[in-house]
Amino acid sequence: MTIQAVIFDWAGTTVDYGSRSPIVAFQQAFANVGIEITEAEIRKDMGLDKYTHIHKIINLPAVQNDWQARFQVLPTSDDCDRIYVDFKAILLASLTNFAQLKPGMPAVIDYLNSQQIPYGTTTGYDEEMLSIVAPIAANQGYQPVVNITSAQTNGIGRPAPAMLELACDQLEVTDLTQVLKVGDSINDILEGQNADTITVGIVEGSNLMGLSEDDFAALSIPQQALLRAKVASQYEAAGADHILLSMSELPALIDAINAPVADL
Template sequence: MSIQAVIFDWAGTTIDYGSRAPIVAFQKAFSNVGIDITEAEIRQDMGLDKYTHIHKIINLPAVQNDWQARFQVLPSNDDCERIYHDFKSILLASIAEFGELKPGMTDVVTYLTEHNIAYGTTTGYDAEMLALVLPIAAKQGYRPTVNITSAQTNGIGRPAPAMLELASDQLEITDPTTVMKVGDSVNDILEGQNADAITVGVVDGSNLMGLSQDAFATLSDVQQAALRAKVAGQYESVGADYIIESMVELPALIDSINQPVTDH
């Protein structure tokens, strides 16, 4: 068996160290209606499409309680729509600031190209968000062949396999076990598992870690090691096939999987 295609996530995996852009936008959009939400509340459902994610946040008991205390009613679908549109405009205005490729990605692209391994993405972004991200990534040499949003799968996003299956189909890969899904959230791993793909969780700069590069660098070696172990544990708990510290390790991992087995 050998890896024929790699399907990446975007924020926190290939760009936007720490997956900061969506967090900032979620917090600002809810703050604009007088509701404070924590990073932990946001991050538990990262990897979903953004509209579904807004619904998840607004249905959290703490948010429902705060909303009722503030407005004397529970939030409605119209409220969800309003927050989503505000979130989207905030994200679109800031997304370019968070578009830098994560460490190791340039070498990953070179490796995949040299080894004729196809690559694409599935994402919680919508087409409008992707339209801003793609040229920023392209300027840095990262040009995925296919980029699948839930709008292309009848609104079915992660953790269902639909987006990953469509990406594989468009790359003309018929055997799902030759597809590698690389992501930075639990929903990425579940998406890969549900599509029968090989799953890889990235630790540094991931949504699960949640720190910017500067914030992570200020930690002591002991603190960094503890945080990495915690994130790795979360991937292990959902059965990720492989866990890498950073994208720097991905080419060697693919090499080891693609190495022919020889009898001694």
């Protein structure tokens, strides 16, 4: 087999260790209307486009109960729209602080370029968010050929395969079974499965792990090991084809996949 292309996610996969920027923005936007939400409630549906994610959060039973207790009515679509506008403003204001490439990415970029393997992205960001993050990433050497948002697929985001299929089409990929989809959430894995690509889950710095680089480094060695195992088990349960501790292991994985099978 020969890998024809690699399709990455953004936050938590290639930039923003721990996928912190959306968490901060979601919590602040809901706090601004008096509703407290936990990281676990947010991370459950990470990987969706942000507007759909707002709707998922606001329809959680705990959030519905808190909203009704506070306002004596259930939230409406207009409430979702207002929270989304606030969320987006908060996120846009903070994205420049969360656009640093994750450890291992510079070497991965060099490897893909040297092997002439094209790469692109699918993302829960929208175009305005990407317009902030992409130039900062480009200054660090990360320049995906294509960046696909749900606006380009008539609002159809992950876990459906539409964005991934469009990315591959624009890269002129002829066989999606020879594409790697690399992500840091369960929705990334499901997206890849639905498009019939090879799925790769990244453990460290992922949405599933949820810790900043400093917070992870502050854990004891046994605590780090337990957390890595927990995240890996979630990818395994979702059916990921490959689970990598960090992005630095990706070149070796591609070499192994591309290696010719010995004659029997």
